[in-house]
Amino acid sequence: MTQRVLTFTERGIYCPAGDFYIDPWRPVDRALITHGHADHAREGHARYLATEAAAPVMRYRLGEIDLETIRYGETRRIGDATVSFHPAGHIPGSAQVRVEVGGEVWVVSGDYKTEKDGFCEDFEPVTCHSFITECTFGLPVFTWESQATVAEEINTWWAKNAAEGRTSMLGAYSLGKAQRLLALVDPSIGPVLTHGAVEGTNGVLRAQGYNLPDTTQVLPDTDAKSYKGALVLAPPSALGTPWARRFGPVSAAFASGWMRLRGVRRRRAGDRGFVLSDHADWDGLIGAIRETGAENVYCTHGYTDIFARWLKSEGWNAEVVPTEFGGEEDEDRAATEAA
Amino acid sequence: MKDFARLFTAVDQTTRTTAKTKALAEFFREASDDDKLWTIALFSGRRPKRAVTTTQLREWASERAGIPLWLLEESYPIVGDLAETIALVLPPAAQETDRPLSHWIKDLGGLAQVDIDVRRGRILAAWDQLDATERFLFNKLITGGWRIGVSQKLMTRALAQATGQDEAALALKLMGGWTPDDTTYHDLIEAEDAQADLSRPYPFYLAYQLDDPAADLGSPDDWQAEWKWDGIRGQLVVRGGAHHLWSRGEELMTDRFPELARARDFLPDGTVIDGEVMAWDAEARQPLPFNTLQQRIGRKTVPKKLLREAPVSILAYDLLEQDGADLRDVPMQDRRARLDALIAGLPEDAPVLPSPLVAFSDWDDLARQRATARDFRAEGVMLKRKDSPYLSGRKKGDWWKWKLDPLTIDAVMIYAQQGSGRRANLFTDFTFAVWDGDALVPFTKAYSGLTDAEFDKITRWVRRNTVERYGPVRQVTPHHVFEIAFEGIQASPRHKSGVALRFPRMSRWRHDKPKDEANTLADLKDMLAAYG
Numbered sequence: 001m002t003q004r005v006l007t008f009t010e011r012g013i014y015c016p017a018g019d020f021y022i023d024p025w026r027p028v029d030r031a032l033i034t035h036g037h038a039d040h041a042r043e044g045h046a047r048y049l050a051t052e053a054a055a056p057v058m059r060y061r062l063g064e065i066d067l068e069t070i071r072y073g074e075t076r077r078i079g080d081a082t083v084s085f086h087p088a089g090h091i092p093g094s095a096q097v098r099v100e101v102g103g104e105v106w107v108v109s110g111d112y113k114t115e116k117d118g119f120c121e122d123f124e125p126v127t128c129h130s131f132i133t134e135c136t137f138g139l140p141v142f143t144w145e146s147q148a149t150v151a152e153e154i155n156t157w158w159a160k161n162a163a164e165g166r167t168s169m170l171g172a173y174s175l176g177k178a179q180r181l182l183a184l185v186d187p188s189i190g191p192v193l194t195h196g197a198v199e200g201t202n203g204v205l206r207a208q209g210y211n212l213p214d215t216t217q218v219l220p221d222t223d224a225k226s227y228k229g230a231l232v233l234a235p236p237s238a239l240g241t242p243w244a245r246r247f248g249p250v251s252a253a254f255a256s257g258w259m260r261l262r263g264v265r266r267r268r269a270g271d272r273g274f275v276l277s278d279h280a281d282w283d284g285l286i287g288a289i290r291e292t293g294a295e296n297v298y299c300t301h302g303y304t305d306i307f308a309r310w311l312k313s314e315g316w317n318a319e320v321v322p323t324e325f326g327g328e329e330d331e332d333r334a335a336t337e338a339a
Numbered sequence: 340m341k342d343f344a345r346l347f348t349a350v351d352q353t354t355r356t357t358a359k360t361k362a363l364a365e366f367f368r369e370a371s372d373d374d375k376l377w378t379i380a381l382f383s384g385r386r387p388k389r390a391v392t393t394t395q396l397r398e399w400a401s402e403r404a405g406i407p408l409w410l411l412e413e414s415y416p417i418v419g420d421l422a423e424t425i426a427l428v429l430p431p432a433a434q435e436t437d438r439p440l441s442h443w444i445k446d447l448g449g450l451a452q453v454d455i456d457v458r459r460g461r462i463l464a465a466w467d468q469l470d471a472t473e474r475f476l477f478n479k480l481i482t483g484g485w486r487i488g489v490s491q492k493l494m495t496r497a498l499a500q501a502t503g504q505d506e507a508a509l510a511l512k513l514m515g516g517w518t519p520d521d522t523t524y525h526d527l528i529e530a531e532d533a534q535a536d537l538s539r540p541y542p543f544y545l546a547y548q549l550d551d552p553a554a555d556l557g558s559p560d561d562w563q564a565e566w567k568w569d570g571i572r573g574q575l576v577v578r579g580g581a582h583h584l585w586s587r588g589e590e591l592m593t594d595r596f597p598e599l600a601r602a603r604d605f606l607p608d609g610t611v612i613d614g615e616v617m618a619w620d621a622e623a624r625q626p627l628p629f630n631t632l633q634q635r636i637g638r639k640t641v642p643k644k645l646l647r648e649a650p651v652s653i654l655a656y657d658l659l660e661q662d663g664a665d666l667r668d669v670p671m672q673d674r675r676a677r678l679d680a681l682i683a684g685l686p687e688d689a690p691v692l693p694s695p696l697v698a699f700s701d702w703d704d705l706a707r708q709r710a711t712a713r714d715f716r717a718e719g720v721m722l723k724r725k726d727s728p729y730l731s732g733r734k735k736g737d738w739w740k741w742k743l744d745p746l747t748i749d750a751v752m753i754y755a756q757q758g759s760g761r762r763a764n765l766f767t768d769f770t771f772a773v774w775d776g777d778a779l780v781p782f783t784k785a786y787s788g789l790t791d792a793e794f795d796k797i798t799r800w801v802r803r804n805t806v807e808r809y810g811p812v813r814q815v816t817p818h819h820v821f822e823i824a825f826e827g828i829q830a831s832p833r834h835k836s837g838v839a840l841r842f843p844r845m846s847r848w849r850h851d852k853p854k855d856e857a858n859t860l861a862d863l864k865d866m867l868a869a870y871g
Contacts, residue, residue: 139414140406141427258764260427262351262475263419266488267762267791271353305808306413313407322805 005081005099005106006132008298008321013108013132017101018081020049022108032083034110035094036061036175049076051085053121053208054093057175060204072121088112089123090278091176092210098126106130107292113277114284117147119183119210120176125291132298132321133289136279137257138307144257144281151184154274157253162190162229167247169270171236171254174198176278178233179205179212181255187213190229194218195243198233224248239270257281289316342370343378343440344472350489359489363497372524373441379527380519382494384589386483390450391458393421393482399459403466404428416811419759422478429466429474436468447480448520492732502528507542510731515539516583516591540574540585541611541659541667542731546721546738554702556722556739563672563725564697564705565656566717567740569629569826570617571636575602575653575691577610578663584616584653592616595639596651598690605689609663610681613729614655614694621650621687626716629841630829654694655682656721659729667729671737674729712743713870718826719743745824745842746866748858749849752819753779755801756812758786765794766801766813769845771823773836775860779817782836782863788824788845797848820857822847828867836860838867 003016012024020030027044034040034050036057041050048067050058055069070076072095075084080102085095090111097108107128116122144150154170161168172178174197182192182202192215194202199217206212218224218232224246238244239252252270257277259265265273280288289297289311296317299308304320311318349362367375380386397415401408411428418424443465450458469477479485495513499506512527516538556562572587582603584592593599596616606612618632619625631649635641658678659666666674675696682691697720699705709720719742727737750771758767768786772779789797797819807814824846831839 139417140404140410141414141418141424143427261418262423263759263762264764266351303417305810306410310407310410320808323802 005101005104005130006108015078015081015099015101018078018083018099020078020081020083021045022097022099023110030078032097033058034088034097034108035091037091037111037173040110049083051093051095054095056204056208057093057201060200072124086124086126087121089114089117089120092120092179092205092208094120094176096124096126098128104129106132107294108132109134109288111136111279112288113280114288115144115147115280117180117183117278119180123288125288127291127293129294130296130298131289131292131294132300133285134279134301135285135299135304135307136302137260137277137281138285138299138303138310140282142257142260142281143283144260144275144277147184147276150255150274150276154181154184154253154255155186155189157251157272157274158185158231159189161251165228165249167224167227167229167250168231169239169244169247169250169252170231170233170274171239171252171270172198172233172256174235175201177255177276178202178235179210180278181233181276182212182215185213185231190231191216191227193222193224193227193230193232195232195234195238197235197238218243218246222246340440340443340469340473340476341437342366343374344470344476346378347476347487348472351487354488356493360493360497360500363489363494364500367498367501371439371441373519374439376519376522376524376527377441377444379494379498379513379524381480381485382489383491383513384485385518386485387444387447387480388451389481389483390447391462391481395455395459396421396425396462396478396481399462400425400429400466403463404430416759417757419762420484422482423475425478426471426475432467432469432474434468435470443477444480444519498528504528507731510542511539514542514585514589537578537581538576538583538591540576540583540589541613541665541729543572543574543587543613544730544738545587545733546740547733547735549722549739549741556702559699559701559705561725562722563675564699564708565694565721565723566697566712566715567719567721567742568615568617568626568654568694569716569718570615570626570632570654573614573616573653574659575599575606575610575612575614575655576660577603577606577612578608580608595635595641597641598646598651599653601690602653605685605691606681607662609660611658611660612653612655612678612691613657613659614653614691616651616653618649619652619654619692621652628716628829629827630839652690652692654692656694657729670726670728671723672725709741709743745826745846746828746870747822747824747846748773748863748866749820749852749856750782750823751779751817751854751857752815752821753781753817754812755797755815762794764798766798767794769821771821772817773858773860773863774855780836780860782834782838782860783823783825783840783843785821785823785843785845789848793848817854820849820852820854821845822849828863828871830867830871836863838863838871 007014011021011026011028013022020032021028022032023034023040024031029046031045032049036054041058043062048065052069052071055067070085072085072087075082082100084098088094088096088110090113096110099106105128107126111134112123114123158168172181178198194215194217202212225248236254253272255274255276257279259273259275297311298319298321300321300323308318308320346362346366350359397411401411415421415424465477495510496506499509574585576583584599586592618627620627634649658674661677682693697708712719722739724737750773752769753772754770755766756768758765770781770784772781801815804816805813806816823843825840825843827841829839
């Protein structure tokens with residue numbers, strides 16, 4: 001019997017033919033990394049492989065690492081496996097990893113979204129036999145409005161606050177979501193201030209050529225109140241802290257797919273919750289799975305049991321695989337701790 | 340319904356009470372009388388008659404959404420609200436309409452007269468003309484349970500702002516057994532002397548929890564003490580030859596406790612008593628255990644056997660009306676004297692008994708007596724300032740509940756389950772065990788007591804330490820010890836451990852304690868022997 005292309009181990013997803021791991025959560029010799037979020041790109045691996053676009057942020061966050069890069073679509077031979085990276089549409093530089101061994105193709109989705117956000121590289125469906133998919137939002141209650149609709153909601157909220165003399169404080173993960181929001185908001189409404197965790201990432205992405213509007217980092221000596229009608233972008237965990245109190249009267253909001261649920265919105269959002277996610281919604285997940293043509297689907301991270309059961313009822317071979325990905329809450333913590 | 344949806348959104352989008360009140364007051368100034376009446380009704384716990392079952396709603400919604408029913412059922416506990424779950428899974432509406440709230444409600448009322456296929460058609464048609472928020476609200480009209488952060492108090496304040504009427508007077512008008520079908524906005528709110536509803540109770544006065552030592556309250560001579568009972572707070576209203584029993588949540592409980600009908604034989608018309616409905620052992624002259632009363636809770640009709648095994652009385656501690664006169668401004672000690680005079684002479688089998696005063700010489704003396712509360716099947720003492728009027732709602736200063744410290748036990752977490760609603764993406768529901776030799780025996784579940792940050796932390800840990808999954812339940816590595824606080828313990832043959840706890844919650848995460856040092860089943864049995 002031939003060995004499986006990818007297996008699920010205590011350290012993460014492993015390819016025996018190429019002797020490498022994908023997004024492992026314990027230190028390994030060789031790690032292929034889908035994207036720079038803290039729960040996927042961890043410290044302590046001997047060698048890293050990631051996309052060229054993801055590399056600067058990874059170096060910024062992980063310091064001196066042995067990092068080899070690869071272009072989207074370029075194939076590379078590792079042992080008996082052929083690997084290539086394809087855009088996942090999650091955040092700048094994010095990728096799905098395609099692994100082919102002896103003609104059999106597996107794809108690891110990493111985190112992904114199918115809606116084009118006009119900022120990061122667009123999701124690209126990759127044909128495969130087996131697809132390892134995230135399903136953070138794998139329930140039919142999670143469906144997203146178009147990005148344009150959400151952008152209008154955010155701009156309306158910001159303009160109203162500015163008119164009422166309140167600072168708009170928007171919580172967003174510092175890598176990905178914050179920059180996507182920057183690219184969405186209307187800078188004619190007022191100045192945009194950033195928390196250090198956000199600005200650090202902005203700098204890295206600007207240097208790479210991603211187009212972002214001007215922002216001003218809030219420093220210890222910044223007179224925050226002099227920026228009338230400002231929008232402040234900060235990691236969610238910075239909201240409600242002494243750092244956030246310097247702005248005077250604020251309207252606090254949070255942008256995340258979780259804001260779709262009224263209960264979570266009321267727990268997390270302060271005044272407003274905007275439903276904006278860098279993960280695929282229910283229809284996005286199903287569309288992506290269909291497009292891969294895969295017969296076997298492995299569900300990881302999210303409502304895996306329910307999502308796998310639905311896939312099975314629709315005729316796929318679906319299984320739940322264990323994960324230690326913590327989701328963006330981990331990312332949020334890592335970002336503020338780093339800042 | 341668009342104006343009502345705007346009101347809901349405004350209220351839902353803020354945590355500031357003033358902003359909520361302002362939005363409500365604005366609505367009350369602009370809306371039609373029918374819409375106002377229904378809004379008042381909805382925010383005071385009333386709802387239209389249910390014309391379709393939630394089972395039908397689920398079925399129709401899953402068909403319309405093109406998903407299997409089980410998938411909707413699985414999504415519901417995660418969202419935490421059926422009305423919201425349905426609103427979220429339905430495809431976007433094809434049309435738009437702006438009919439007033441009261442018209443939609445009238446339509447729902449009309450569904451009772453038509454057959455099931457027509458009902459289904461009308462519900463589907465409604466879903467197809469309402470936007471996401473309106474749909475949620477429409478579904479809520481059917482399913483009930485308006486937890487939208489508007490208390491009746493807040494609503495009453497907004498109404499007072501909008502109408503210029505006194506808030507307390509309005510609160511009184513809103514109490515009682517009215518429904519929008521049998522009154523109008525004018526009769527309920529505006530009419531000068533609305534026909535006084537004979538059943539109407541007074542707004543309850545609620546005590547604050549006393550955490551500091553009682554000595555801070557000044558001279559003990561200014562205070563009276565009573566036992567704090569673990570029963571059901573109730574107001575017994577005897578007027579016009581009839582009696583009504585109201586719960587604190589303003590639910591009419593008259594039919595559930597038929598024993599109290601005999602109060603009419605003993606109490607004159609125009610009497611309102613505030614007290615505690617208790618399962619009462621007449622021979623031993625003490626309360627029966629709470630689980631005896633529990634058998635009566637939620638039962639609308641009571642079989643004879645249960646009436647014999649779990650008889651109730653009301654332990655009276657206040658007199659709010661006598662001979663038809665409102666006594667709420669009379670000082671507490673005078674109300675109490677009148678109460679005693681009224682019921683002292685009643686025969687032993689009268690269903691109204693005085694809740695005894697606890698005499699005490701100084702605060703230390705009271706603290707010592709409080710420590711014996713469990714012997715009296717009480718959960719602590721109540722302190723009431725002797726010269727205090729009977730206020731409405733929860734007000735600090737004159738009434739305090741000084742509860743016993745809870746019982747506690749250190750237990751090991753063994754199962755975890757995700758929460759719902761506010762806590763949808765967190766593990767918040769846990770099962771705890773104590774040691775029986777080398778085995779861990781589950782004995783309770785607990786859901787509350789941790790901070791959001793602690794829930795975050797334990798959620799991360801659960802994800803990484805799952806041993807086995809049983810549907811939504813995860814068995815985790817026995818590792819973390821939590822202090823479980825609870826108010827009471829009873830024998831329970833239904834539970835593996837043989838005990839059932841009252842109000843269990845996580846009082847402390849014992850990071851300092853290794854799992855081997857958690858308590859044992861023997862410890863639990865000792866507590867049962869001591870306090871059960």
